[in-house]
Amino acid sequence: MKVIGVGNEWRGDDAAGLLVARGLAAEKLSQVEVVECRGTAGEVQDAFNGADGVIVVDAVSSGGPPGTRYRFDAHQGEVPMEFSRSPSSHGWGVAEALALARVLGELPPLLIIYGIEGQNFDSGRDLSPEVAAAIPEMVRRIKQEIRERLKGVPRPERRTDGT
Numbered sequence: 001m002k003v004i005g006v007g008n009e010w011r012g013d014d015a016a017g018l019l020v021a022r023g024l025a026a027e028k029l030s031q032v033e034v035v036e037c038r039g040t041a042g043e044v045q046d047a048f049n050g051a052d053g054v055i056v057v058d059a060v061s062s063g064g065p066p067g068t069r070y071r072f073d074a075h076q077g078e079v080p081m082e083f084s085r086s087p088s089s090h091g092w093g094v095a096e097a098l099a100l101a102r103v104l105g106e107l108p109p110l111l112i113i114y115g116i117e118g119q120n121f122d123s124g125r126d127l128s129p130e131v132a133a134a135i136p137e138m139v140r141r142i143k144q145e146i147r148e149r150l151k152g153v154p155r156p157e158r159r160t161d162g163t
Contacts, residue, residue, distance in 0.1 A: 001110075001146055002051040003034045006044065006058040006094060012125030013066070013118030016059040016135060019127075020114070023139035024146075032146055044094060045106065053110035053149060055142055058094050059118040059131070066119035067130030069138055074098055074111035110149070114142060 005021020007014045018036050025034040033051075037043040048054040060070065094113060116138060119128040 001032050001053040001055070001149065002048060003032060003142065003146075004044065004047045004054060004056045005034070005036045006038070006056060007036075008038060011123055012120035013059050013116075013128055013131045014121050015127060016116040016118060016131050016138075017057040019135050020057045020116070020138045020142065023135065024142060027139070027143055029143065029146060031150060044098075048108050048111070049106065051108050054108045055112045055114060055145070056094055057114045057116075057138065057142065059121075060115035061118055061121065062115075064117040065130070066117055066128050067134040068117040069134055069141070070113075070115040070117070071141075072113045072115075074102075074107060074113055112145065114138060 003021055003024050005017040005019070005024075007017040007019075009015040009018055021034050021036050024032070035047050037047050044056065048056070062070075098107070098111070098113070116131055116134050118131055120126070120131075
């Protein structure tokens with residue numbers, strides 16, 4: 001399984017995906033490779049090519065409350081495009097990269113997208129308190145999902161909660 005953290009650590013909440021990935025890397029989970037990328041369509045696709053299972057983590061800007069956590073199974077439906085229209089630095093968002101991979105028939109067999117609703121995406125900004133508070137819980141949830149996936153436990157298609 002591969003975890004891909006997407007973002008830019010110099011643009012406030014855009015670093016959320018990277019920080020979750022780093023938290024998971026620190027866990028040293030067996031059978032899990034953790035990578036970081038800035039989020040260009042080609043870079044995201046290159047990162048998940050050849051992997052049997054992929055979890056992508058990114059900051060999103062959909063208008064929800066900052067710190068809200070989202071989860072989508074890319075094979076159960078489209079990832080909403082508004083989740084990729086953040087004012088982040090990586091141009092095309094993860095949703096566009098996934099749409100392109102779907103058209104090209106290059107989606108991995110398992111592809112889960114996690115997002116944390118951001119607030120501050122300006123250059124040089126710190127993480128908002130809500131996003132900083134959401135990161136440890138996101139690490140915990142993804143770690144739990146990885147363990148369940150490796151044991152063959154099914155997961156729900158879509159979940160959104162702000163707790």
